[in-house]
Amino acid sequence: MKGLILCVCQGTCPSFQKMNVFEVVNHFRRSKKVDFALIHPQLCANDGDNFWRALLGGGGGRIDRIVVAGCDPAMQKKLFSRVFKELDFDESKFTGIKIRNMTTEEAIKAIEKALED
Numbered sequence: 001m002k003g004l005i006l007c008v009c010q011g012t013c014p015s016f017q018k019m020n021v022f023e024v025v026n027h028f029r030r031s032k033k034v035d036f037a038l039i040h041p042q043l044c045a046n047d048g049d050n051f052w053r054a055l056l057g058g059g060g061g062r063i064d065r066i067v068v069a070g071c072d073p074a075m076q077k078k079l080f081s082r083v084f085k086e087l088d089f090d091e092s093k094f095t096g097i098k099i100r101n102m103t104t105e106e107a108i109k110a111i112e113k114a115l116e117d
């Protein structure tokens, strides 16, 4: 299964104000380019760790690829690597994409490009 998560810094960060995050996830749901798509308010918070535990517990379960669109990919790696290690999740299945400060169309394009790679 291939999943897309938009992580939006609680929805209050100005760097997500230029895009409609619902339009972005719905684009990928409609085009069926992923098996599931969702918006999470803050994956780097403690309950974000719990989300990863629920989704990826037992080494990742049925997840073949997970794409997180949010802050800088290097920052995402730093923020998630501890919990991925804890869960024995293969980090090569994870792709981080920066969509901060993008419009809806720019964010869709950036995610589409990452899904093609």
Ligand code: SF4
Binding pocket: 007, 008, 009, 010, 041, 042, 043, 044, 045, 070, 071, 072, 076, 079
């Ligand atoms: S993981 Fe990145 S995009 Fe998500 S809440 Fe934390 S800083 Fe913001």
